[in-house]
Amino acid sequence: MTDSKNQIKFAYWVPNVSGGLVVSNIEQRTDWRYDYNVRLAQAAERNGFEYALTQIRFTAGYGAEYQHESVSFSHAILAKTERLKVIAAILPGPWKPALAAKQLATIDQLTQGRIAVNIVSGWFKGEFDAIGEDWPEHDERYRRSEEFIQCLKGIWSQEQFSFHGKYYQFNHYTLKPKPIQKPYIEIFQGGSSRAARDMAARVSDWYFTNGNNADALREQINDLKIKAKNHQHQVRVAVNAFVIARDTEQEAQAVLQEIIDEANVEAVQAFAIATREAGAATKEGEGNWAKSSFEDLVQYNDGFKTNLIGTPQQIAERIVALKALGIDLILIGFLHFIEEVEYFGEKVLPLVRALEQQQLSASASASASASA
Incomplete structure (x- = not known):
């Protein structure tokens, strides 16, 4: 059997904000309210998901008119599950490390070690302005986040x-x-800029990157791993993906096209402007969304780029290919969360595990032949 420690892991985006995971007027049978999220978490736990990530938003925008706070919502989900680990997203600035450390330590005690944290350095200046928080320049935000993580660990x-x-x-x-x-709660962070990778290479347990193609992901992962090795540090990699799994490729592609055709043009364009401003503030002059088209931005973390769209077999093969690049976890968004989480667990995940087992067996046979 495949060693579960070496299996690729799966997380899902918790819809604790309204509007679903695409900025589109297409029907999304997904709800931001608590009762729906409890049913979703329990379905995800039954269907092979090990992690869930709550979102942190303070202001409305891009289709998200309502937002539940991430840490308390994470705890509420944990209270209704048994194995799922929930990653609570928090922002340095609104949170101070003493408060975050105490909140999360308490939740960890109450849930037998099932809380994690995602440190979000911030990209949306308008949100910080709205709540009266300082807005350091781009690289300074990552320096602040790095200090925040150092404090949590200490x-x-x-x-x-x-x-x-x-x-x-x-x-x-x-x-x-x-x-x-032990030694501390798992720490995730996001970002695709040089500053984000530099920080992850020094202090984070996990590095979230936006969806992307294989060549771009390989370049990011290689850069991250080299930097981490130089700091005698190990960091695992997670990638964002939007999954559209259907019985035929034609059905899956038709859903993707409908999402794009029904895009909320005004909201996507506003998001594009905000992301360009955020990218321009980096030293390299580009950020997470520098090469994202209008169609890409309909899924606001470039989930379409990862190309997990097609039949269960196609998606399973692409997931295993991502693992070969150095991806350890896939963070997934869906159009209709509960029903698609169940479809993924029934149709896609068994194929992924079978392919992993085939690769393990082939590797073992090759090793045996080489040593004979």
Whole structure:
């Protein structure tokens, strides 16, 4: 059997904000309310998903008029599940590390170690302006996030934590009880810029990147792994994808085309402007969405680019190809979450595991032949 530790893992986007995962007027049988999310989490847990990621939004926009806060919503989902680990997205600025460390340690204790955290450095200046938060320039936001992560790790793992950085200071701080997870709660972060990869290579456990093609992903992963090795650090990689799995490729492509045809043009264009402004602020002059077309931005984390659109067999083969590039986890959005999570678990996931087992057996046979 395939070693479960070496299997590719799956997460889903928690729809704790309204509007679904595409900026389109197409019907999305997905709901942002709690009761729906409980049923979704339980369905995901039954169908092989190990993680879920709650979103952090403070203001309406791009089709998301309503937003539940991420940390409390994560805890509420955890209370109704048994194995799922929920990744709560938080923003340095609105959160301070002392508060986040204490919140998350408490949830970790109450859920037997099933909380994780995604540190979001921020890309939408309008949101920070609306809530009266400082907006450091792009690379400074990542420096602040790096200090934030250093503080979380120190608070969770040291008896008396002291830190004197540019953004945060601690003097012999002791947190008890500490998290159940050792040495600390899993830390995720996102971003595709040089600054994001540099930060991940130094301090993060997981690096989220937007959806992309194989060549672009390979380049990012190689850069990240080389940098991490130079820092004697290990970081795993997760990629965003929007999955459209149907019985035929024609059906899947028709759904994709309908999503794009029904796109909320005004909202997508506003998003495009905001992302271009965010990208222009990076030292390299481009960010997550620098090469994204209008069609790409209809799924706001470039999920279409990953190309998990087609039959279960096609999608399974592409997932295993992503694993070969160095992807450890796929973060998935769906159009109709509950029913498509169930279809994925029934039709796609068994094929993925079978292909992984075939590759493992072939590798073992090759090794045996070489040593004979």
